[in-house]
Every structure is written in structure tokens, then in C-alpha cells.
Amino acid sequence: MTKYDFLFKRGHIVDPANDKDFIGDIAVKGDRIAEVAKEIDNSLAEQVVDITGKVIIPGIIDTHCHIARPEAKGAGYRMLINAGVTTAFDFEGPIEVIKREITKYGCGLNVVVLEAIYPENGIKSQDPPMEELKKVINKNLDSGAIGIKILGGHYPLTPETTYNIFQITNQEKGYMGFHVGTTKTGSNIQGLEEAVKLAEGKPLHIAHINAYCRGYVMDPLLELKKVMDILKKSPNIVSESHLAIHNACYGGINENGVPRSYVLRNALRAKGYQVSKEGLEEALRVKYAGVYALVGSKMEYIYGDKAIDYWKKHNFKVGICFPINRRRSAEVCVTERDNKGNFVVDAISSDAGAIPRNCILSHGLSLVKFCALTLSELVQKISLTPSRMLGLKNKGHLSIGADADITIFDPDNAKVEIVLIKGRICMVSGIIFNNPGRLIVTQRGANKLKKQEISTEIIDLEDSLYFKGKGGENK
Numbered sequence: 001m002t003k004y005d006f007l008f009k010r011g012h013i014v015d016p017a018n019d020k021d022f023i024g025d026i027a028v029k030g031d032r033i034a035e036v037a038k039e040i041d042n043s044l045a046e047q048v049v050d051i052t053g054k055v056i057i058p059g060i061i062d063t064h065c066h067i068a069r070p071e072a073k074g075a076g077y078r079m080l081i082n083a084g085v086t087t088a089f090d091f092e093g094p095i096e097v098i099k100r101e102i103t104k105y106g107c108g109l110n111v112v113v114l115e116a117i118y119p120e121n122g123i124k125s126q127d128p129p130m131e132e133l134k135k136v137i138n139k140n141l142d143s144g145a146i147g148i149k150i151l152g153g154h155y156p157l158t159p160e161t162t163y164n165i166f167q168i169t170n171q172e173k174g175y176m177g178f179h180v181g182t183t184k185t186g187s188n189i190q191g192l193e194e195a196v197k198l199a200e201g202k203p204l205h206i207a208h209i210n211a212y213c214r215g216y217v218m219d220p221l222l223e224l225k226k227v228m229d230i231l232k233k234s235p236n237i238v239s240e241s242h243l244a245i246h247n248a249c250y251g252g253i254n255e256n257g258v259p260r261s262y263v264l265r266n267a268l269r270a271k272g273y274q275v276s277k278e279g280l281e282e283a284l285r286v287k288y289a290g291v292y293a294l295v296g297s298k299m300e301y302i303y304g305d306k307a308i309d310y311w312k313k314h315n316f317k318v319g320i321c322f323p324i325n326r327r328r329s330a331e332v333c334v335t336e337r338d339n340k341g342n343f344v345v346d347a348i349s350s351d352a353g354a355i356p357r358n359c360i361l362s363h364g365l366s367l368v369k370f371c372a373l374t375l376s377e378l379v380q381k382i383s384l385t386p387s388r389m390l391g392l393k394n395k396g397h398l399s400i401g402a403d404a405d406i407t408i409f410d411p412d413n414a415k416v417e418i419v420l421i422k423g424r425i426c427m428v429s430g431i432i433f434n435n436p437g438r439l440i441v442t443q444r445g446a447n448k449l450k451k452q453e454i455s456t457e458i459i460d461l462e463d464s465l466y467f468k469g470k471g472g473e474n475k
């Protein structure tokens with residue numbers, strides 16, 4: 001009998017948790033890492049794979065993505081696995097859709113879910129009564145979502161309601177994700193300042209920091225300075241930023257003929273378009289705005305008349321994007337450090353999945369080539385720190401006994417070659433082996449899921465960077 005199932009030979013191993021960065025071999029047995037060394041004997045393994053010239057890292061943990069889209073038909077899972085992601089933190093849900101789809105489409109991915117609540121989605125208005133909030137939050141935490149997301153930037157709630165949702169979610173030991181903005185502020189630095197105040201020192205995950213530095217309030221350089229200063233003083237806030245040029249919002253129109261999403265309104269206003277259905281149609285016509293749609297097995301951007309037709313055919317309820325994320329903001333959010341040398345923004349996310357901008361590796365490696373990050377620092381921000389944020393103790397590193405979640409890629413073109421999750425081959429050179437996905441849940445969510453045939457793994461959020469904050473031993 002052979003000792004190992006897989007032996008990956010002569011790869012560039014990058015494992016910041018164990019301070020490893022060398023050319024060597026990694027062996028996998030079952031669902032675990034079994035050995036890491038300069039050289040491991042070929043005869044010990046059933047399958048020996050030469051990965052000379054490739055980089056091998058603990059699997060990418062995408063701390064903010066969107067898997068489920070009504071029209072996606074599993075595209076989100078396929079796009080994530082092709083991007084080298086092994087664990088996806090979905091920042092929207094719906095948890096019930098993911099539960100229906102994860103066994104069929106899952107691609108072997110580990111999936112963690114926050115459920116988004118906003119008017120007409122879980123709650124009735126911008127200012128619902130406490131009882132309604134308690135009910136919807138508890139229902140979602142019982143259903144397998146580990147927490148709640150507020151899309152305040154797109155669909156603002158009153159500051160009081162936002163505060164109440166923070167409070168209830170925290171009391172129930174749920175994870176709170178926030179795209180900043182309320183009826184008083186917006187998806188900008190004022191919204192971020194307000195969010196930190198409303199958190200009152202309690203745990204909060206602020207989404208895509210780069211998106212609040214678009215120059216809507218003041219010079220973007222000053223916005224960046226201000227945001228970094230706030231975050232440096234807020235050890236209770238965990239955060240990520242993404243590297244994509246495009247944003248993403250829904251193209252829905254309200255009864256007054258105005259786009260429902262406030263982010264979409266801002267994007268129109270920024271370039272002088274009318275904030276109306278007609279203004280959005282014009283932006284689509286001139287290709288300032290695009291639509292993302294299922295093309296073959298994945299979502300892609302479409303433009304011009306094709307985009308307008310698709311948008312109308314779907315009653316305007318499609319994903320819309322604008323190229324409004326500044327490169328300078330992306331770069332500062334990724335690289336800025338505090339006076340102890342720790343990164344101010346904890347992770348690099350994609351905010352993608354079913355949105356076609358899964359550029360964690362492609363853009364991340366560009367920053368490595370530019371010497372803005374070392375390869376080890378990149379892995380810290382896309383795997384190690386994300387694992388800590390969620391309390392995933394067996395992930396984010398390549399220690400012996402750790403989960404065999406592994407991403408292998410070509411550093412020259414950022415092409416992902418092999419993805420292993422829990423020791424199973426899930427993707428090789430773009431060919432996906434569609435294993436069922438696995439839902440990562442809290443104990444509370446697991447109780448209800450027992451009756452359903454979904455593979456689960458239980459985490460203890462109280463043991464996460466999110467709940468412990470960044471003041472202590474964590475970094």
C-alpha cells in the first residue's frame with residue numbers, strides 16, 4: 001500500500017504561516033496534507049505530479065464574492081474554481097438558493113454564506129420594527145447563513161435600523177458584513193465613518209474598502225488617507241478590498257422610473273448621465289455601462305444594443321457594471337500598513353464569483369511583479385488572513401495535518417493549473433470535476449441542515465479574527 005495519494009514535485013511552495021518559501025514537494029493523503037519537504041520519495045505515492053515552474057499555495061479563500069444569480073446556472077461556482085478559489089465567502093446568499101444548488105453545481109467548493117437583507121428582501125421597509133428584524137436575522141442564522149449582510153450603499157436603511165441589525169446580529173453571535181451607507185450618508189467615506197461609529201467597537205466586516213475611495217466626496221488621495229487613518233484606529237473592523245476596475249449593481253428600476261441602486265445612481269451622476277431609466281439606457285448604449293450575462297458556461301460582460309435588449313428582456317433586473325474603481329485606490333488598499341507593519345485592509349477579495357471579475361490572482365500577481373507585495377504577502381492576504389477571519393483553523397496554511405486545500409498556478413500568466421479541495425482534485429487546466437460543494441456553518445446552522453443531504457463543516461466564529469479583533473495575539 002502506498003503511503004500518499006498525491007505527490008506534487010518541485011513546486012514553488014509559498015506558505016507564510018510556516019514561513020516557507022522554497023522549491024520542494026508536498027504529499028497529500030486522504031483529505032490532509034501529509035508531508036512537506038525538499039524532496040519526497042516518488043515510490044511513496046500513488047500519483048506523482050511534476051509541477052516544476054508552478055507555485056503551490058494554501059487554497060485561495062475569497063472573503064467576498066457572489067455565487068448565486070438567478071440566471072447563472074452554477075456559473076459562479078465554475079468561475080471561482082477556475083480562479084483557484086477553494087473557499088468562497090458569499091456576501092449575499094440567498095442561503096436557500098445556495099442550499100438548493102451547492103450539491104448539483106458546487107465544484108467541490110467550501111462555501112460560507114452571509115444573507116443580505118434589504119427592503120423587499122427579508123424586510124419590508126428602510127425602518128422595520130425590532131420584532132421584524134429579530135425574526136429575519138434569527139431565521140437566517142438558523143438556516144445555515146453564518147451572518148447578515150447590509151447592502152446600505154445600494155439600498156440604504158436608516159442609521160437606527162442599521163444600528164439595530166448590528167446589535168441583534170452581534171447578540172446572536174452572527175457575522176455582520178456591511179457595504180457602508182445609510183439614508184443619512186452613502187457608499188463613500190462618510191458612510192465608512194458612520195459605519196465605524198455605529199459599530200461602537202463591536203466586530204464588523206466592512207466590505208470592499210476600495211469602493212469608498214472613488215473621489216465622490218473629496219480628492220481620492222485624501223479619501224484614501226482618511227479611510228486608512230480610520231481603519232488603523234479600529235481593531236474591531238475586519239475588511240477586504242478588491243482589484244477589479246468594474247463595480248457591480250442591479251439594473252432594477254423603481255416605480256418612479258429611477259434606478260433602485262444608489263450605487264448605480266452615483267455612477268450615472270459621476271459622468272453626467274440623467275439619473276433615470278433613460279439615463280441608464282444611454283449609458284448602456286455608449287458602453288459606459290455594461291451588463292453581465294450567462295454566455296456559455298460562464299458570466300461575461302456584454303455591451304451596447306445587446307446589453308440593452310438583455311436588460312429589457314429581464315425586466316431590468318440584471319447585473320450592471322461601470323468601470324469606476326480607481327487603480328490608485330486598489331493599490332493603496334492592498335499595500336497600506338500600520339506602524340506595526342500589519343496590513344490595514346486585511347484581505348484581497350474578488351467581489352466576483354458570478355460577476356466576471358475574478359482577478360485576485362491575475363491582478364494580485366501583477367502587484368507582485370511590481371514589487372508592491374511579495375508572493376508570501378499575497379498569500380497572506382488571499383489565504384492565511386482570510387482563514388483567520390473566519391476561524392478556519394485547518395485552512396490557510398500547508399502544515400502537516402492541515403486540510404488539503406491547495407491551489408497550483410503558473411506565476412507567469414496567473415493561469416490556475418490544479419485545484420485540490422479536501423484532497424479531491426476539483427479542477428485541472430480548466431477542466432472541472434464537479435464534486436458537490438460543502439457548506440461551512442456555525443453549530444446553530446448545522447442543527448437544521450442535518451436533515452438535508454448537504455455536506456457541512458462546522459466553525460466556531462468566537463474563535464475567529466472577526467470576533468477576537470486585531471488587538472490581541474492575532475495579526
Ligand SMILES: [Zn+2]
Pocket residue numbers: 064065066091207351
Ligand atoms: Zn459584493
